[in-house]
Each structure stands twice: as C-alpha cells, then as structure tokens.
Amino acid sequence: MPTSTISGVDLVNLGPLTTTWTAPTSCASAPPSVQLAYATNYKDGVAMWWDNCDFRTDFYDECIPSAPPANREWASRQAEMNPQRLNFQLYHSPGIACPEDWFTAGLAIKEGPSSCTVNGSFADPTFTRTFPTRTTTMSQITPGFRPSNEIFLSAMEVSETAVICCPSGFTARWAGGACFSTVSNEAYTATTGCQLQFASRIETVLLETYTFYGRPITGLMAYTTATTMSFKTTIETIKPADSTQYIGLVTTPAVTLEHKQSDRPPAMASQPPAGSGPLLASSAGPDRGSGSPPEPPSTSRAKRRRGTEAQPPWPGLV
Numbered sequence: 001m002p003t004s005t006i007s008g009v010d011l012v013n014l015g016p017l018t019t020t021w022t023a024p025t026s027c028a029s030a031p032p033s034v035q036l037a038y039a040t041n042y043k044d045g046v047a048m049w050w051d052n053c054d055f056r057t058d059f060y061d062e063c064i065p066s067a068p069p070a071n072r073e074w075a076s077r078q079a080e081m082n083p084q085r086l087n088f089q090l091y092h093s094p095g096i097a098c099p100e101d102w103f104t105a106g107l108a109i110k111e112g113p114s115s116c117t118v119n120g121s122f123a124d125p126t127f128t129r130t131f132p133t134r135t136t137t138m139s140q141i142t143p144g145f146r147p148s149n150e151i152f153l154s155a156m157e158v159s160e161t162a163v164i165c166c167p168s169g170f171t172a173r174w175a176g177g178a179c180f181s182t183v184s185n186e187a188y189t190a191t192t193g194c195q196l197q198f199a200s201r202i203e204t205v206l207l208e209t210y211t212f213y214g215r216p217i218t219g220l221m222a223y224t225t226a227t228t229m230s231f232k233t234t235i236e237t238i239k240p241a242d243s244t245q246y247i248g249l250v251t252t253p254a255v256t257l258e259h260k261q262s263d264r265p266p267a268m269a270s271q272p273p274a275g276s277g278p279l280l281a282s283s284a285g286p287d288r289g290s291g292s293p294p295e296p297p298s299t300s301r302a303k304r305r306r307g308t309e310a311q312p313p314w315p316g317l318v
Contacts, residue, residue: 021099021100034188121174161261164255180252
C-alpha cells in the first residue's frame with residue numbers, strides 16, 4: 001500500500017492480522033443494537049433512526065479485532081483537532097485471515113497497473129429498489145461521492161490483494177466501511193428515533209475527477225476543515241402506523257485486510273485469500289424478496305453499535 005492519503009482520506013494501517021482472530025465469549029450473548037432504515041433503500045446499509053444519540057468515546061468494542069489501537073487512532077485525531085479527524089480508513093497489513101465466523105465479502109487483486117480482479121463488495125455495484133408499484137434496477141452508476149472501497153482500490157499497488165470481511169449473516173455496505181444485517185422492525189423497541197447532526201458545516205466540499213470501474217467520474221469529496229464541532233439532535237416519534245416504512249438494521253464496522261502474495265505462509269499459498277468460506281456477498285447485498293427478515297443475530301457479530309471506519313462513533317449521526 002504505497003499511498004497513505006487519497007482524496008484527503010488517510011489510510012491507516014492497524015498492523016498485521018495474520019491469524020484467525022476470535023472474539024471474547026461475551027460477544028456471543030450481547031444483544032444487538034437495532035436501528036431503523038427506510039424499507040425502500042435498506043440495501044444501502046444506512047440507518048436513519050437510532051434509539052438514542054448518546055456520545056460514545058470508543059468507536060470499536062472488544063468484539064472487533066484491534067479495537068484498542070483503532071480507538072487510540074480516533075482519540076488522538078480528536079485531541080489534536082486533526083483536520084482529517086473524520087476522513088480516515090483503517091485496515092490491517094499484512095492481513096491474511098478474516099476473524100472467526102466472518103467471511104470474505106469483497107475481494108480485489110491488483111494484477112497490473114490498470115488490471116484488477118474484483119468480486120463481492122469491491123465489484124461495480126448494482127442496485128435494486130422495490131416500490132409498491134414497481135422495481136427499479138440501476139447499474140454502472142455515477143456516484144455523487146467517492147466511495148471508500150474505490151479509494152482503497154486506487155491506493156493498491158501491483159501484486160497486492162485486498163479483502164473486506166463481514167460477520168456471517170451480514171452484507172457489506174456497497175460504498176465500504178461497514179457491514180449490515182436486516183432484522184424485523186419489531187426488534188426496534190424504542191418509541192422515538194434520534195438523529196445527531198452537525199450544527200454547522202465542518203467540511204469544504206470540492207469536485208474531484210477520478211476513474212470508477214473504467215468510467216471517468218466527477219464527484220464530490222468532503223475535506224474536513226473546521227477546528228471545532230457542535231451538534232444538534234432531531235427526535236421523532238415512531239408511530240405503529242409508520243412501521244411499514246422501516247426495516248430493522250444491525251450494523252458493524254467491516255474489517256479490511258491487505259497483503260502481498262509473499263506475505264502468505266507457504267502452506268496457504270494455494271488457498272483462497274482470507275475468509276473462512278467462499279465469497280458469498282454481492283455488491284448490493286442479497287435480495288431477500290418479500291419474505292420476513294431474519295431474526296436479530298445473536299453471535300459475536302451482533303454486539304455492535306452503528307458506525308463506519310470513516311465516521312464518528314456516535315449513534316444517530318447523519
């Protein structure tokens with residue numbers, strides 16, 4: 001990974017993850033934190049309402065590998081009022097193995113200066129939107145912002161492999177940074193929903209041109225320039241009559257790995273990179289059809305609050 005900053009986003013190496021990391025047993029029994037997403041576009045993996053907007057000092061908990069250095073990285077950026085305190089992505093290098101009970105949700109292999117094999121969440125995304133009277137499919141999109149997955153791809157050098165890991169039963173968010181799973185909206189037990197928003201603009205938004213899966217794109221990039229941050233809270237009553245508008249969502253930060261072939265032990269040379277199983281996730285997530293969403297996850301993958309690697313660790317921030 002020769003480049004440490006792309007489009008104002010710092011790529012931060014948390015160090016090696018070369019063996020299969022196992023979460024503490026307490027993670028298996030921890031209840032998931034459920035948010036609400038709009039039922040029409042939940043496949044983006046982005047929640048709209050949280051049961052509270054409490055500030056949290058630590059983004060990552062013990063159910064994610066390398067939580068202490070990740071939290072130190074976050075805290076140091078806030079203490080120093082680093083202009084890039086919100087614009088960073090975390091990864092492990094050399095990273096070879098996804099955590100136990102996680103799988104390879106995205107895979108990218110840089111074979112040449114302009115040649116890269118991509119699958120899963122690293123692939124060119126396709127979206128399906130289901131409405132009461134129609135279903136719409138979109139492909140070869142023009143994103144309005146530069147997705148974090150694409151930023152990571154552009155920083156890779158020849159012979160490097162990148163892997164996105166998600167917990168079993170989850171789907172990788174297409175833009176990168178997080179994994180999500182849908183649950184019944186009845187699992188959201190609060191009667192109100194909360195959003196935490198910046199009270200004033202903290203970023204300078206610039207147009208930037210880049211190549212997105214071979215297509216030249218001119219999109220927006222936000223560069224954090226403010227030296228202070230303040231917030232405002234929006235609270236809305238979640239009425240039973242509104243239940244059909246929403247679907248329950250559980251999210252967790254993804255684990256991103258990067259390695260070269262030479263980083264892999266000889267015994268692993270012929271094995272697929274990372275993961276504990278085959279590549280299962282598509283870039284837009286599985287289509288669950290019209291059936292009921294699954295029950296809330298109850299294993300180590302579920303003890304999560306909302307967030308991504310490039311966002312502050314507070315619920316409800318939109």
